[in-house]
Amino acid sequence: MRATSNSHNAVRETLRKLEAKAKVCQRCRLHKTRTNVVFGDGPPTAEVMIVSEAPGFWEDQRGVPFVGASGKNLNALLLEAGLRREEVYIANTLKCRPPGNRDPLPDEIEACRSFLEEQISTIKPKLVIALGRISAKELLGRHVVMGREHGALLDCTYAGASFKLFLTYHPAAALYGAETKQRLQADFRKLGSVLKSLT
Ligand code: URA
Numbered sequence: 001m002r003a004t005s006n007s008h009n010a011v012r013e014t015l016r017k018l019e020a021k022a023k024v025c026q027r028c029r030l031h032k033t034r035t036n037v038v039f040g041d042g043p044p045t046a047e048v049m050i051v052s053e054a055p056g057f058w059e060d061q062r063g064v065p066f067v068g069a070s071g072k073n074l075n076a077l078l079l080e081a082g083l084r085r086e087e088v089y090i091a092n093t094l095k096c097r098p099p100g101n102r103d104p105l106p107d108e109i110e111a112c113r114s115f116l117e118e119q120i121s122t123i124k125p126k127l128v129i130a131l132g133r134i135s136a137k138e139l140l141g142r143h144v145v146m147g148r149e150h151g152a153l154l155d156c157t158y159a160g161a162s163f164k165l166f167l168t169y170h171p172a173a174a175l176y177g178a179e180t181k182q183r184l185q186a187d188f189r190k191l192g193s194v195l196k197s198l199t
Pocket of ligand 1: 052053054055056059064065066067070092
């Protein structure tokens with residue numbers, strides 16, 4: 001028990017120091033336009049981690065991933081899988097908002113990579129949910145066509161950590177059509193069964 005809480009404290013401390021570094025990061029152009037760095041949110045000992053794309057407007061304002069409408073949307077999807085937000089660690093591929101919510105640029109992803117690498121190698125999740133092609137590509141190191149691969153459960157090693165990787169659409173994709181929304185919901189229901197089989 002004591003050893004467990006000591007190691008939890010060590011994880012917390014590693015993430016705290018990493019977040020402090022991220023908050024003053026100037027490795028790419030996005031530091032000039034950000035309001036806040038959005039480092040990550042959730043229990044440092046989470047078994048399930050979400051990796052999404054980049055902060056949006058409200059996330060940049062608040063410094064927390066998936067707040068406001070995007071947060072409500074994500075929480076509803078998590079419930080389809082029987083998960084509560086409080087038990088999941090949420091991080092983005094980029095820690096700063098790209099202006100106008102444009103796609104992250106390759107040099108921004110590269111500049112930000114070590115933060116995600118250290119988050120994953122410190123938290124050591126059993127399962128990571130990649131939301132959208134940007135985070136899926138970052139974690140797998142290859143191009144992903146979500147229309148073909150959504151709902152897949154893959155073995156993944158990233159930053160020396162090995163975990164199961166579940167691929168699905170970015171929740172914002174649901175805004176573009178009812179069909180994608182249904183696929184996203186079905187993926188999260190499938191994720192619920194996957195999680196049961198992993199425990
Ligand atoms: N979309 C993302 O990809 N990340 C957030 O934190 C919020 C919306």
